[in-house]
Amino acid sequence: MNDKEPAMDAIGQNIHRLNDQEINLLAQLRAARRNRREKAEPVYTTGDRIADRVAATMGSWNFIIIQTVLLIIWIILNVTAYVREWDPYPFILLNLALSFQAAYAAPVIMMSQNRQAAIDRAAATTDYNINAKAELEIELLHQKLDLLRETEVSELIQVIHRLEARLPPIGAAADADPA
Secondary structure: OOOHHHHHHHHHOOOOOOOHHHHHHHHHHHHHHHHHHHOOOOOOOHHHHHHHHHHHHHOOHHHHHHHHHHHHHHHHHHHOOOOOOOOOOOOHHHHHHHHHHHHHHHHHHHHHHHHHHHHHHHHHHHHHHHHHHHHHHHHHHHHHHHHHHHHHHHHHHHHHHHHHHHOOOHHHHHHHOOO
């Protein structure tokens, strides 16, 4: 057994090594990264595109402003009886139209939100996997740095031992000095 082995054993015991499960996870994450690069953009159905467009339109200030203007015009025309009162006050026809609009808009908006939630969940999973991979890669870098440090320390210890072997014994140096 040489001088290098005990020093490396003592230092090596304090280093965390990746276990098999972590190594397998790292290999899976590396493979998943390659697969994501090759994967094409998601294909949206016609219903998905319609739901997204309806949600984007109904959730905009333009829609709110236009709908508010139309409601005000409807009410003014019916209150002033400018065009024969087709929907007199309590505006039952207007309430029916708004209820109809809400009854169809709500499920479409929910479809869009559910799809967006699924996209967000997938993005969160991807972010988690990226963070786990980065952590494992950093751990591997730490191991490599520790191994380099161990090697350098062992080499320095060997150099010190060789230099000590060249020095004369302490008592012999005092006898040789005539001063």
